[in-house]
Amino acid sequence: xxxxxxxxxxxxxxxxxxxxxxxxxxxxxxxxxxxxxxxxxxxxxxxxxxxxxxxxxxxxxxxxxxxxxxxxxxxxxxxxxxxxxxxxxxxxxxxxxxxxxxxxxxxxxxxxxxxxxxxxxxxxxxxxxxxxxxxxxxxxxxxxxxxxxxxxxxxxxxxxxxxxxxxxxxxxx
Amino acid sequence: xxxxxxxxxxxxxxxxxxxxxxxxxxxxxxxxxxxxxxxxxxxxxxxxxxxxxxxxxxxxxxxxxxxxxxxxxxxxxxxxxxxxxxxxxxxxxxxxxxxxxxxxxxxxxxxxxxxxxxxxxxxxxxxxxxxxxxxxxxxxxxxxxxxxxxxxxxxxxxxxxxxxxxxxxxxxx
Numbered sequence: 001x002x003x004x005x006x007x008x009x010x011x012x013x014x015x016x017x018x019x020x021x022x023x024x025x026x027x028x029x030x031x032x033x034x035x036x037x038x039x040x041x042x043x044x045x046x047x048x049x050x051x052x053x054x055x056x057x058x059x060x061x062x063x064x065x066x067x068x069x070x071x072x073x074x075x076x077x078x079x080x081x082x083x084x085x086x087x088x089x090x091x092x093x094x095x096x097x098x099x100x101x102x103x104x105x106x107x108x109x110x111x112x113x114x115x116x117x118x119x120x121x122x123x124x125x126x127x128x129x130x131x132x133x134x135x136x137x138x139x140x141x142x143x144x145x146x147x148x149x150x151x152x153x154x155x156x157x158x159x160x161x162x163x164x165x166x167x168x169x170x171x172x173x
Numbered sequence: 174x175x176x177x178x179x180x181x182x183x184x185x186x187x188x189x190x191x192x193x194x195x196x197x198x199x200x201x202x203x204x205x206x207x208x209x210x211x212x213x214x215x216x217x218x219x220x221x222x223x224x225x226x227x228x229x230x231x232x233x234x235x236x237x238x239x240x241x242x243x244x245x246x247x248x249x250x251x252x253x254x255x256x257x258x259x260x261x262x263x264x265x266x267x268x269x270x271x272x273x274x275x276x277x278x279x280x281x282x283x284x285x286x287x288x289x290x291x292x293x294x295x296x297x298x299x300x301x302x303x304x305x306x307x308x309x310x311x312x313x314x315x316x317x318x319x320x321x322x323x324x325x326x327x328x329x330x331x332x333x334x335x336x337x338x339x340x341x342x343x344x345x346x
Contacts, residue, residue: 022208023206023209033196035195035315035317036196036317036318038315039315039328039330042328043329046337144209154219156216160333164219164220
C-alpha cells in the first residue's frame with residue numbers, strides 16, 4: 001500500500017515486552033484479558049478470511065522475538081527488513097513455527113538468499129544491540145502496541161489504521 | 174449503513190461498568206492505561222475529522238449512563254432508541270453536556286417530541302429494570318466493550334468493525 005501510494009516506510013523493530021511492561025502489563029493483553037483476547041483472535045481470523053491471508057493460531061503466544069528482532073535490525077541496515085518481517089510473521093502466524101529458535105530464522109534467511117552466519121554475527125554485535133535503544137525510543141514516542149505507524153508527531157496503532165497513516169503521510173508532506 | 178444495506182438493527186442498551194468489572198477492570202481502559210488512552214482520544218479526533226463528526230472531549234469520562242440507558246430501554250420498546258442514542262452521544266461527546274443529569278435527558282426527549290414525564294416513569298419501572306438482565310446477557314455473550322455488534326454467534330467490537338458486521342449479516346442470512 002505504501003509503495004503504491006508513494007510513501008516511504010522506515011521499518012523500526014522493537015520489543016513488545018518492555019512496551020507492555022511500561023504500562024504495567026506482564027503479558028500480552030490478549031492473555032491478560034482472555035474474554036477480549038478470544039474476540040481478538042476471532043476478529044483476526046475473520047479479517048484473514050476477508051483478505052485471503054492464511055492464519056493458524058500459534059501454539060506459543062506471544063513468541064520470544066528477541067533474536068528475530070535483532071536480525072531485523074541488520075535487515076534495516078541492508079534493506080531486506082520488510083521481506084524478512086513478513087517471512088517471520090508467516091512462520092509464526094500461518095505455519096505455527098517456533099520463531100524463537102535459530103533454526104527457524106536460519107531457514108528464513110537462507111530462503112532469502114542471505115548468509116545466516118554473517119547476519120547472526122552482526123545481530124549479536126552493535127547492529128543488533130541497537131534494538132534496546134529503539135525500544136526505549138518507541139516507549140518515549142508513546143508506542144503501546146504493534147503494529148504502530150508514526151507519521152511525524154502522529155501515532156497510528158493497528159493494522160486497521162494503516163490506511164489512515166498513509167492518508168496522513170500523503171496530506172502532510 | 175444498516176438501513177442502506179437492508180440489515181435490521183435490534184438496539185440493546187447495556188452498562189459498561191459491569192462489563193468492565195467482569196474483566197477485573199474498575200474503570201474505563203482509557204483511564205486505566207493512560208498511554209493507550211491518550212492515543213485512543215487522538216485516534217477518535219482524527220476519525221471524527223475524517224468523517225466530519227463534531228467531537229469535544231468530555232470533562233467527565235466515563236459519564237454515569239444508568240438513567241440514559243434505562244430511558245433507552247423504553248425507546249427500544251417504542252422505536253425511538255436509535256435517535257435517542259445518537260442525541261445522548263452527541264450531548265456527551267460533541268457538546269460536553271452532563272448526560273447523567275435528568276435535565277439533559279429531559280431536553281433530549283422533549284426535542285424528540287416525547288413526553289419526558291411518561292418516559293421517565295416507565296424507565297423507573299419494569300421496562301427500565303430490564304437493563305440489568307440485558308447487561309448480564311451481554312457479559313454472557315462475550316461482550317467486553319462498546320459498541321458491539323452481534324450477528325448470530327459472531328461478535329464484532331468497535332465502530333471500525335461496523336462494515337464487517339454488516340457484511341457478515343448480508344452473507345449469512
